[in-house]
Amino acid sequence: MTDFAAALGRLDELAIEVPSWAYGNSGTRFKVFGTPGTPRTVQEKIADAAQVHKLTGLAPSVALHIPWDKVDDYSELNSYAADLGVGLGTINSNTFQDDVYKFGSLTHLDAQVRRQAIDHHFECIDVMDATGSKDLKIWLADGTNYPGQGDMRGRQDRLAESLQEIYARLGDDQRLVLEYKFFEPAFYHTDVPDWGTSYAHTLALGEKALVCLDTGHHAPGTNIEFIVAQLLRLGKLGSFDFNSRFYADDDLIVGAADPYQLFRIMYEVIRGDGLGPDSGVALMLDQCHNLEEKIPGQIRSVLNVQEMTARALLVDRVALAEAQAAGDVLGANAVFSDAFYTDVRPVLADWRESRGLPADPLAAFAASGYQKLINDQRVGGTQAGWGA
Numbered sequence: 260m261t262d263f264a265a266a267l268g269r270l271d272e273l274a275i276e277v278p279s280w281a282y283g284n285s286g287t288r289f290k291v292f293g294t295p296g297t298p299r300t301v302q303e304k305i306a307d308a309a310q311v312h313k314l315t316g317l318a319p320s321v322a323l324h325i326p327w328d329k330v331d332d333y334s335e336l337n338s339y340a341a342d343l344g345v346g347l348g349t350i351n352s353n354t355f356q357d358d359v360y361k362f363g364s365l366t367h368l369d370a371q372v373r374r375q376a377i378d379h380h381f382e383c384i385d386v387m388d389a390t391g392s393k394d395l396k397i398w399l400a401d402g403t404n405y406p407g408q409g410d411m412r413g414r415q416d417r418l419a420e421s422l423q424e425i426y427a428r429l430g431d432d433q434r435l436v437l438e439y440k441f442f443e444p445a446f447y448h449t450d451v452p453d454w455g456t457s458y459a460h461t462l463a464l465g466e467k468a469l470v471c472l473d474t475g476h477h478a479p480g481t482n483i484e485f486i487v488a489q490l491l492r493l494g495k496l497g498s499f500d501f502n503s504r505f506y507a508d509d510d511l512i513v514g515a516a517d518p519y520q521l522f523r524i525m526y527e528v529i530r531g532d533g534l535g536p537d538s539g540v541a542l543m544l545d546q547c548h549n550l551e552e553k554i555p556g557q558i559r560s561v562l563n564v565q566e567m568t569a570r571a572l573l574v575d576r577v578a579l580a581e582a583q584a585a586g587d588v589l590g591a592n593a594v595f596s597d598a599f600y601t602d603v604r605p606v607l608a609d610w611r612e613s614r615g616l617p618a619d620p621l622a623a624f625a626a627s628g629y630q631k632l633i634n635d636q637r638v639g640g641t642q643a644g645w646g647a
């Protein structure tokens with residue numbers, strides 16, 4: 260039998276970074292519904308993120324997006340965040356919203372466009388130097404819509420060269436994480452479509468380059484936990500972008516669509532020594548809250564990750580290994596699913612209370628009056644990213 264207390268003791272190692280853009284308004288190409296109290300500045304996004312950490316103890320850092328979260332003085336922003344009890348985390352680059360990148364950025368045929376995209380990443384590294392952030396996350400919208408539109412092979416070669424320049428600029432303690440996505444906004448081919456392509460590029464770059472796995476960026480039916488296991492085995496899993504989706508990439512609340520999948524992913528994270536601050540695997544949310552309220556949406560999300568991590572920690576690995584070795588198919592599956600079906604919510608409420616946190620963070624947020632305060636104070640919030 261798994262020692263419940265010992266297994267759940269590892270929960271203290273869980274830290275989930277939240278994205279600044281989750282607190283802004285977002286939507287689909289059809290409509291962006293605004294919500295009252297939406298942050299107007301990066302400081303207000305950080306203040307909202309700090310609420311999530313204050314009530315859950317799970318979200319000690321906030322990822323920034325450049326240029327959406329650009330400020331003049333990053334050390335001031337650092338102190339501002341620290342005063343609120345959080346730190347500044349991953350810096351996300353952006354080469355997807357300017358006209359110049361219509362046909363690509365780091366892969367573009369025109370050397371001047373590539374230069375601009377590489378320089379943007381240099382700027383992001385300057386921001387990292389100022390904030391003390393460890394990771395530069397690169398997600399590219401590069402790709403084509405029609406067969407023949409671009410030379411896929413040439414684009415790979417240019418991508419490799421551009422990434423080399425960016426990589427060479429990283430400091431000793433900084434890392435580059437390369438995110439893959441199989442389609443959208445490009446609809447025929449994407450230049451970094453899958454973990455294999457990201458792996459090939461990051462392997463060529465060196466040990467400070469790793470793969471970022473966004474859970475929403477796979478074809479339906481993909482065994483994501485296998486990819487997790489493989490990348491951990493290869494020492495190349497750098498970070499997660501957690502979210503969930505029913506169809507394509509839609510950045511819904513992690514664990515909402517398929518909690519069993521999140522459990523299976525967290526099991527492989529634990530199995531592959533990917534849990535904890537020294538593991539080299541950064542856990543991050545990449546979500547947008549189009550209809551639901553944003554701060555409660557983020558609270559729900561980090562709690563979902565914690566809940567599935569707790570269940571994954573409860574897998575009796577000795578019993579599982581014995582059943583596997585004995586060829587006991589159903590026995591092994593039962594050991595695995597018994598952990599998944601264990602209701603850990605009361606234990607997690609105790610875990611929170613023992614750390615001076617509210618047993619029910621969502622109820623505590625609703626009772627805090629914070630939402631009303633920001634609704635009254637903030638007028639004219641901007642859409643996540645596409646403005647401020």
Ligand code: AOS
Pocket residue numbers: 280324351398438440473500508545644
């Ligand atoms: C895009 O689909 C990717 O998931 C990115 O990680 C991220 O959502 C984007 O950079 C928006 O901020």
Ligand code: ZN
Pocket residue numbers: 398438473500545
């Ligand atoms: Zn992502």
Ligand code: ZN
Pocket residue numbers: 440473475476508545
């Ligand atoms: Zn995405």
